Amino acid sequence: MRVRMLLQIISDDETPAPIAEIATLTKTTSGAEDLGLTLAEGKALLAAAQQRIVERQVDCWLDQHRKVDGRRLRSKGSYPITFRTLFGDVRLKSPRYYLPKDQQTDGPATVSPLTKLIPGHIAPERLYLETKWSSLVPYAAAAELLADVLPVDDGANAMTLRRHTLEVANRVESELAEERISFMENSCPRDWEALPVPDGRIVLALDGGYVRDWREKKRNFELIVGRSLPEDGNPSYIGFVHGYDRKPQRRIVDHLRRQGMQANQDLTFITDGGEEVRSLAELISPCSEHVLDWFHITMRITVLRQYAQGLVHHDREAGTEILDNLGRIKWLLWHGNSFRAREVIDDLNFDVEALETGYPNMRKFVTVVSEFQFYIASNEASLINYGERYRCGERISSAFAEATVNAVISKRFAKKQQMQWSPRGAHLLLQTRAQALDGTLRDTFETWYPGMANDNAERGNHSHAA
Known part of the structure; x- marks a missing residue:
């Protein structure tokens, strides 16, 4: 035939x-x-x-x-x-x-x-697909994928896709809003009363991950990523390289404004309590609060319990008493009694330092207790009544931020494979990857190229063959 x-x-x-x-x-x-x-x-x-x-x-x-x-x-x-x-x-x-x-x-x-x-000699829709897939999978894999399903053999290589993706990311960066580090700038509290009633609280969880530096092979640098969850709206990702981005708070403000954030809207930052991410949450909004992630608190207490259980085999009485105190500390922190919790932690630190035993990991135990004491003291202003907030159905943990680190960093920047990155390349790729993951990359391209929104198939005006 x-x-x-x-x-x-x-x-x-x-x-x-x-x-x-x-x-x-x-x-x-x-x-x-x-x-x-x-x-x-x-x-x-x-x-x-x-x-x-x-x-x-x-x-x-x-x-x-x-x-x-x-x-x-x-x-x-x-x-x-x-x-x-x-x-x-x-x-x-x-x-x-x-x-x-x-x-x-x-x-x-x-x-x-x-x-x-055609100034760039490339169709916007092809550029969109190249950027999307290069943001989701390695450049070489994206080139192979496009070449497998589309007649784009010529020019579909890893270096071309990398160049196109970074050009798109640079354009996204150039459209970042003017320098503004807070919703309180150029705003008077008297004007907040005229604002409409906000849709509800926005929760933004921030966490960090490390990737290997391309120039200094033995050095890692930090990527900070986050995910914001409005009560009424779609979640959205944000990411940048710590130290490379000189205006990270401006980026957070711009990210929240694109989600409809208002100056009179409640905003909750949930972080692991690190100094870098904690500083990002300061003075962003007059209605914002910073919450120390309950998951990281319990994770540190779990490590302390493991040391205490090892101590029980060498000094049963001292180990049992420390385990009881750790249980009290966790109970006090869960119910928001930070003052009493700090007193018990101080006593625990004193008792552990004064303890004489043959436990081989005793020195490490003393160090971990001291670090936990400093961790709670540094984040005392971020401790809340976790139990009450949990019973009200509100978020108290950034576990979804841990998942964000895996989704944004681990699955693309290949920590296990020890891929190497420059701070600029990693920062730019984070911008397109964040939009590819939360589904806003297509919207960005339709803003640049309005004709992409007039796709015949999407409008239902299918072509007919005669």
Whole structure:
């Protein structure tokens, strides 16, 4: 069986172009694998159709833009360019036209209109898919994926995808809002009463992870990532490289504003209590609070209990007493009695330092207790009544931030494989990866290229074959 694929393009003025044959296929039917088009045949068909469609569109566009002040421009030859689309690389002729002499004031004598239509020589939708998949999987894997399912063999390589992705990330960075580190800037508390009633509390959990430095192989640098959860709205990711981003609070403010955050809206930061992430939560909003993550508190107490259980085998009485005190500390912290909890922690630290025993890990135990004492003291202002808030159904743990670290950092920056990154490359990739994960990358591209929102399939205006 022979199959002929024909294409006819009808212009906006209903003028049909000649019917062109774009493919001829010979099909046999001996098994299920012979039914329909194969992947290679589909690629060839799409590439041929794309070449004809783009050529026709470009010709129509050039006819409309060849005149200046009603005068038709004279041709000065052309040069070849390649327009990279989702369905193959389209070879085009980019014509050059002489400008009228009155238009040649201290400028070039010729103009190439196609440089205005396709300045980057790449279709926005292909750029979107390259950026999306490069943000989700390694560059080489993204290039292989696109080459497997689309006729984009030429130019689909890891370095090209990396360059395109970082260019998109740079554009996202350039659109970051003006320097503003707080919702209180240029705002008067009297104006907050005129604001509408906010939709509810926004919870933003921040945590950090480390990746290996590309230049200093034995050094790691920190990536801070977070996830915000509005009561009424979709969750959103944020990420940046600590130390590389000089205005991290401005980034957080811009992130919250895009989620509809108002100056009179309750905002809760949940962090692990580290100095870096704790400082980011300061003075962001007049209605914000910082909460020390309950998960990290219990994790430290669990480590202390393990040391105490080891001590029981060498000094049963002292080990049992320490275990009881650790239980009291956890109970007091859970019920928000931070003052009494600190007293018990101070007594515990004194007792452990004064204890004489043959326990081999005693020195480490003393160090861990001292670190726990300093940890609670440094974050005393962030301790709340966890039990009461838990019973009210509110968040007290940044466990979802731990999941965010795994989703944003571990699964792409490949900590286990010890991939190496530059701070700039990691920071820029975080911007596109955050949007790819929370589904806002497409919205960003539709803002830049409004025509992407007019997709025929999404609008339900499917094409009909005659």
